[in-house]
Amino acid sequence: MSDDRTEVTRQLGGTRAVEFDRALLDSSHAADPGEEAWRAMRIQGEFVNGFDILGKLGPAIAVFGSARLKEGTEAYELGFAVGRAVAESGFAVVTGGGPGVMEAANRGAVEGDGVSVGLGISLPFEDGFNKYVKLAVPFHYFFARKVNFVKYTQGAVVCAGGIGTLDELFEVMTLIQTGKVGDYPLALVGVKFWTPLIDWLRDTLKEEGTISEADVLRPLVTDDPAEAVAHATGRD
Numbered sequence: 001m002s003d004d005r006t007e008v009t010r011q012l013g014g015t016r017a018v019e020f021d022r023a024l025l026d027s028s029h030a031a032d033p034g035e036e037a038w039r040a041m042r043i044q045g046e047f048v049n050g051f052d053i054l055g056k057l058g059p060a061i062a063v064f065g066s067a068r069l070k071e072g073t074e075a076y077e078l079g080f081a082v083g084r085a086v087a088e089s090g091f092a093v094v095t096g097g098g099p100g101v102m103e104a105a106n107r108g109a110v111e112g113d114g115v116s117v118g119l120g121i122s123l124p125f126e127d128g129f130n131k132y133v134k135l136a137v138p139f140h141y142f143f144a145r146k147v148n149f150v151k152y153t154q155g156a157v158v159c160a161g162g163i164g165t166l167d168e169l170f171e172v173m174t175l176i177q178t179g180k181v182g183d184y185p186l187a188l189v190g191v192k193f194w195t196p197l198i199d200w201l202r203d204t205l206k207e208e209g210t211i212s213e214a215d216v217l218r219p220l221v222t223d224d225p226a227e228a229v230a231h232a233t234g235r236d
């Protein structure tokens with residue numbers, strides 16, 4: 001591993017940090033209550049570090065997408081085009097800093113001469129930041145990281161992904177629906193990928209009365225990275 005990679009992996013905290021995080025959510029309450037109290041300080045530190053670094057970022061767009069869809073897939077190509085278009089629009093690209101579509105978007109940001117940011121998460125099986133992240137912000141807690149994603153971006157482009165991507169999409173949709181964030185445009189890239197989800201929201205959730213039409217209509221769904229970025233940046 002190169003020195004750079006060693007450094008970013010170190011920033012993510014290594015194995016010990018992963019064990020600490022599991023301990024936070026351990027419902028057997030085996031931990032010493034005194035230690036638990038100190039864990040709260042560590043969480044606080046994560047917010048302080050994120051706010052300190054990202055507060056100086058300027059206009060930025062979040063790009064969410066699969067950790068597993070690698071170079072050679074359509075999703076990677078789209079992620080790259082999205083990252084480049086975000087950078088060329090004068091916005092920083094903020095991803096989860098990992099592999100797959102996140103790497104593609106950071107790579108596009110570098111290609112577009114833009115600011116390339118990764119909000120990394122320490123995971124038992126992950127490998128540090130992808131090599132296109134130029135500003136690396138390490139997190140140990142998903143919830144602290146999600147606050148920083150939304151707080152420091154003005155909109156999001158969501159590419160094809162799995163559980164993590166859906167978590168990020170529904171986090172944003174919940175915050176919008178409940179008025180916790182105001183104007184935060186959302187664009188979904190990949191008509192074939194996202195249409196079944198939108199149909200399910202409309203045909204099942206809206207039909208059952210658990211969401212409203214506004215919730216269904218909110219995200220733009222497109223195959224065109226330029227259109228997605230114009231929407232997320234509020235320039236459409």
Ligand SMILES: CC(C)=CCNc1ncnc2c1ncn2[C@@H]1O[C@H](COP(=O)(O)O)[C@@H](O)[C@H]1O
Nearest residue numbers: 064065066067068096098126161162163164165
């Ligand atoms: C190969 C592998 C699984 C590595 C995981 N390494 C990761 N590194 C950084 N962010 C991640 C990672 N896994 C999930 N995420 C977060 O969840 C989303 C991707 O999860 P998924 O692949 O859709 O479910 C990303 O937008 C990212 O913010």
